[in-house]
Amino acid sequence: MSQNIVVIGGGPAGIEASRRLRDLGYTPILIEKEPVLGGHLARWDRLFPDGVEARKVLEPMLADLDGIKYFTDTEVSSINRLKDTWVVKLSNGLSAQVRAVLLTTGFDLFKAEKKEEYGYGIYERVITNADLEDWFKSGAAPQFDDVKVIGFVHCVGSRDEKAGNRQCSKVCCVTAVKQACEIKERFPEATVYCFYMDLRMFGRKYEDLYLKAQKECGIRFVRGRVSEVSEDIDGHLFVKAEDTLFGKPLKIKMDMLVLMAGMAPAASTAELARMVNVLPGEDGFFLPHSLIDSPCTCAREGIFYAGTATGPKTIPETLSEAASAALAIDRYLKSPQK
Amino acid sequence: MIDFGYGLTPSATLKIEKVDNPLFAELHRLEPDVTKCIACGSCTASCSAGVFTEMSLRRVILSLQRGREKETLPMLQHCMLCGKCQLVCPRGINTRHLILSIGKVYKMEDKAL
Ligand SMILES: Cc1cc2nc3c(=O)[nH]c(=O)nc-3n(C[C@H](O)[C@H](O)[C@H](O)COP(=O)(O)OP(=O)(O)OC[C@H]3O[C@@H](n4cnc5c(N)ncnc54)[C@H](O)[C@@H]3O)c2cc1C
Ligand code: SF4
Ligand code: SF4
Ligand code: SF4
Numbered sequence: 001m002s003q004n005i006v007v008i009g010g011g012p013a014g015i016e017a018s019r020r021l022r023d024l025g026y027t028p029i030l031i032e033k034e035p036v037l038g039g040h041l042a043r044w045d046r047l048f049p050d051g052v053e054a055r056k057v058l059e060p061m062l063a064d065l066d067g068i069k070y071f072t073d074t075e076v077s078s079i080n081r082l083k084d085t086w087v088v089k090l091s092n093g094l095s096a097q098v099r100a101v102l103l104t105t106g107f108d109l110f111k112a113e114k115k116e117e118y119g120y121g122i123y124e125r126v127i128t129n130a131d132l133e134d135w136f137k138s139g140a141a142p143q144f145d146d147v148k149v150i151g152f153v154h155c156v157g158s159r160d161e162k163a164g165n166r167q168c169s170k171v172c173c174v175t176a177v178k179q180a181c182e183i184k185e186r187f188p189e190a191t192v193y194c195f196y197m198d199l200r201m202f203g204r205k206y207e208d209l210y211l212k213a214q215k216e217c218g219i220r221f222v223r224g225r226v227s228e229v230s231e232d233i234d235g236h237l238f239v240k241a242e243d244t245l246f247g248k249p250l251k252i253k254m255d256m257l258v259l260m261a262g263m264a265p266a267a268s269t270a271e272l273a274r275m276v277n278v279l280p281g282e283d284g285f286f287l288p289h290s291l292i293d294s295p296c297t298c299a300r301e302g303i304f305y306a307g308t309a310t311g312p313k314t315i316p317e318t319l320s321e322a323a324s325a326a327l328a329i330d331r332y333l334k335s336p337q338k
Numbered sequence: 339m340i341d342f343g344y345g346l347t348p349s350a351t352l353k354i355e356k357v358d359n360p361l362f363a364e365l366h367r368l369e370p371d372v373t374k375c376i377a378c379g380s381c382t383a384s385c386s387a388g389v390f391t392e393m394s395l396r397r398v399i400l401s402l403q404r405g406r407e408k409e410t411l412p413m414l415q416h417c418m419l420c421g422k423c424q425l426v427c428p429r430g431i432n433t434r435h436l437i438l439s440i441g442k443v444y445k446m447e448d449k450a451l
Contacts, residue, residue: 117425117426155428159428160428161428161430162430163428197376197377223379224378224379224380224383225378225380225383225428226380227379227380227381227383227384227426228383228384228426240383240384242379242380242382242383242388242396243379244378244379244382247397249379249382249385249388249394
């Protein structure tokens, strides 16, 4: 019988690592707390930089789960060290004794209502990047009519010490530019603004998307962080920022505002870290051995990480880390036992 | 760029290599957060004085970092120390303490604050 490995978190990282482990001859036991596998990828409509449909990436993964035991709607109740193994107890009453546990618990979308000054959950016309994906995906008619001016607010709950997240979430600049182009397709007459502090177009083809946004879509980029939002009697929004390149404060009326909520550590990180006795980083994400050459291992023997559980990443980065984690586990299990 | 000294008008370039400012060092000692600013402009956008005057805390900080303290006084004299900038600063800078420290270090108390 092939050796079991517990993988906690059934997003892109967990699914990909499980497939790789299966291909290496192991039997992964994949645990997902939600009713379906797929993590955040299951929520997105089209992906940057090329606009590939998210389902075209996810569906082939979900169609290839033979040899993987997976449990949805299931959580981990406890993890305990027993000699050179980990005993993992699940909320469904089952338990597994394994030599390796892979943590792929991903991230939580920053709760935009925490930034009260932006009015999410208070003003109807303030939505998040994830709400916009839901809308794109549903194919429904626009929620609001008469949408002439639309704003995108970068860095919501990222790069923000008061929100408790100092880190840059990495994917939201390019997501904002992608969504700004998409919204322009839906409302060709609208004027669309992006309010940014720095535009982080780090990946291949991201700069091209930015160029397209400027040249073809006519998106207006304003360098300045939105400081506050208010509402008038008809539900229209007033957005305050400084145009820092021009050096003047501005106040602009908008019909819709999209908040680029960032990536925060998954809620279960602290609890799981306690169970396996590791310390998360200062930012709340799991901290691997080295961010340079061993991103999947940590000080605790038999505990491995992959994906956004160790900080913001794109999907291709997440998938390649999942493959590395599978190889790291394989190497660990094949190394002579002490 | 080499300044040959023949020009009729003084060079308009910013001489950042000349910024070696003991006053700024003193300010940094009093309020270490002065170097944490990321020039996001939130303070200026929400500033109670900024709508009617040239007050911009972002520009004040930048001017001091560039050794151009003369440009800050006309701005700072409009500050009412209301603290709105502190509410919105994403770097959590204690802006009121910063402004008061600037006044102290650059001897502006009698003139402005
Ligand atoms: C608005 C937005 C748009 C994006 N668009 C793109 C894009 O276009 N292209 C791109 O490359 N990337 C994009 N990304 C990034 C992408 O979403 C991530 O790279 C990817 O989802 C990371 O996968 P993951 O498996 O690490 O984490 P997740 O997708 O977060 O999956 C983690 C899974 O673990 C589960 N889990 C968590 N804790 C537990 C627990 N204790 N027990 C059991 N299960 C648990 C969760 O329910 C979840 O299913 C976007 C991100 C955001 C925020
Ligand atoms: S990627 Fe852009 S929007 Fe997202 S946190 Fe970083 S700078 Fe802000
Ligand atoms: S404290 Fe001064 S700089 Fe800050 S918001 Fe008030 S008036 Fe503006
Ligand atoms: S709000 Fe803070 S970080 Fe932003 S420009 Fe003002 S002082 Fe700098």
